[in-house]
Each structure stands twice: as structure tokens, then as C-alpha cells.
Amino acid sequence: MATLLHIDSSINGDNSVSRAVTKTFREAWEEQHPKGTVIYRDLAANPLPHLDGLAYHTQYVPIPERTPEQVAAFALRDELASELESADAVLLGAPLYNYTIPSTLKAWIDHVIIMERTAGENTTIAGRPVTVVTSRGGSYRPGTPMEGNDFAQSYLEWLLTGALKLEATFIVPELTLAPVVPAMSSLVGLYEESVAKAHGDARAKATDLATQLAA
Template identity: 75%
Template sequence: MATLLHIDSSLNGENSVSRAVARSFREAWEQQHPEGTVRYRDLAAEPLPHLDGLAYHTQSVPAEERTPEQVAAFALREELASELEAADAVLIGAPLYNYSIPSNLKAWLDHVIIMGRTAGEGSTIAGKPVTVVTSRGGSYAPGTPMEGNDFAHPYLNWLLGGSLGMDVEFIVPELTLAPIVPAMAGLIGKSKESRERAHEQARERAKALAAQLAA
């Protein structure tokens, strides 16, 4: 049966829109794969250490030539990359924080991006479907005052779809702060519409991938 790797990075717990939409995806996925496997990582609850120099440069040393210190430093990268490679599909909750991605998600990416393995020519994860739920407190859509200031979407699109060669699709609930920011009260209706649309897109994406992987 298919395996889903589910990554959450939001710091907002049960109030998180990216977590809620990702949960809709996961629930639809599990309905299609009741005997499948879901590997879940909550990067906010259990943050990964930032990549250090030893762990980074060890990727360039052939496995049979690594010192015990290098092996130990690379162990977490090996675990995370193997986990990513073993998944049939990937789901990432990536809210927009300060115009980019959460630092805990960047830490995970730094660990799993291994040149000559997951990245570069002959990537071991090329073509793997990845769904990114990137929620935004306001709107950064074309024609809005904040157009062009969302640096998470283009970064993840290039990194996942370009450098790593994955099959990436985005689900973008917007205006998530409207219900709690008084100045945005007039946008609550649009916020609700965007959220409901994102949940539906998540369920449909999960069902479509399930059918694709079962074919």
C-alpha cells in the first residue's frame, strides 16, 4: 500500500489553517488507503537541529571513506532523506511567515537536499508528487497591494519542482487573519470562501493521487 509523508510546520497548533487543510488531505488519503502508511513529522513540536558544516560537507565524502564522526553527523540526514525517498507522496504544510517559510521547514529541507542523491541529475525523488499547503494571513494575489511579496511560493516551487524534480502542486488558503484582525473584518467572507475552497482542493488532490498511485 502507498505511503504518505506528512510534514507540518505551523506554530499555531489547532488554530492553524495550513494544518487544518493538510488534515483534510490526509483524511481523504487515509480513506483511499485504509491499510496504507502515514509517516508524520510535526516540525514545530519536534524541531530539527539546523544543518552544521560537518553534516553538510559529509555528503561529498564516499560512504566507505567516512570517519565515525562523519557517519554520526550524517545520520539524521540519512534518516530524513531515506524517509522522503520511501514515500509515494508528500504533503507539506508551509504557512507564510515573514514573507517566507518557517525556519523549522527550512531546516528539514536543508537536511533532505543532498547533492548527487535527492538533488541534481538523477534525483532519487524526481517525479514524486508533493502537495504544499501554504496559507497566507493576507492576500498576495495579482492586483493586490502585496502582490510579489510572497517569497515562500516561488521558493518552494523552484526548489521542489525545479531543483528536486518533484511533481508539485500548491493549495493556497488566503486571508486567514481576517477573523481575528479587526481591520480585516470586511474580508471575513472572502477568507471563509478561500478556506473552504482549499479544503475541497485538498480532498480532491488526495483522491486524485490515490487513484493515480493505484493505477
């Protein structure tokens, strides 16, 4: 049966829009794959350590030549990369924080990018579908005052489709601060439309992927 790797990174718990939308995706996925497997990591509740020099450089040392210290340092990277490789589909909750992705998600990315394994010409994850829910407190669409200042989606688009050769789909609920910021109260209606669309897109994408994987 199919395996889904689900990663959340929002710090907002039950108030998180990205978590709510990834939950919708996951529930639709599980309806289609009741006997499947979901590998779940909550990077806010259980953050990963930042990648250090020893763990990074060990990737260039042939496995038979690695010292016990190098093996230990690389163990977490191997575990995380293996989870990614075992997944038939990936779901990332990636809210926009300070114009880019959460640092906890960046730490996960740093660990799973292993040259000549998950990255490079013969990446082990090429073609894997990844759905990214990247929520935004405001709007960064063309024509808005903040156009061009969302560096999360542009970064993830290049990384996932370029470096890792995944097939990425983005679901972007926006204006998520409208219900709590008085100056944005006139935008609540647009926020509600955006979030409703995101949930619909998440259900549709999960169902579509289930159909593809069952074919």
C-alpha cells in the same frame, strides 16, 4: 500499499489553517489507503537541528571513507532523506511567516537536499507528487497591495520542481488573519470562501493521487 510523508510546520496548533487543510488531505488519503503508511513529522513540536558544516560536507565524502564522527553527523540527514525516498506522495504544510517559509521547514529542506542523491541530474525522488498547503494571513494575488511579496510559494515552486524534480501542486488558503484582525473584518467572507476551497482542493487532490497510485 502507498506511503504518505506528511510534514506540518505551523506554530499555531489547533488554530492553524494549514494544519486543518493538511488534515483534510490526510483523512481523504487514508480513506483511499486504509492499509497504507503515513510518516508524520510535526516540525513545530519537534524541530530539527539546523544543518551544520560537518553534516553538510560529509555528503561529498565517499561512504567507505567516512570517519565515525562523520557517520554520526550524517545520520539524521540519511534518515530524513530515506523517509522522503520511501514516500509515494508528500504533503507539506508551509504557512507564510514574515514573507517566507518557517525556519523549521527550511531546516528540514536543508537536511534532505543531498547532492547526487535527492538532488542533481539523477535525483532519487524525481516525479514524486508533492502537495503544498501554503496559507497566508493576507492576500498576495496580482493587483493587491502585497503582490510579489510572498517569497514562500515562489521559493518552493523553484526548489521542488526545479532542484528536486518533484511534481508540485499548491493549495493556498489566504486572508487567514481576517477573523482576528479588526481592520480585516470586511474580508471574513472572502477568507471563508478561500478556506472552503482549500479544503475541497485538498480532498480532491488526495483522492486523485490515490487513483493514480492504484492504477
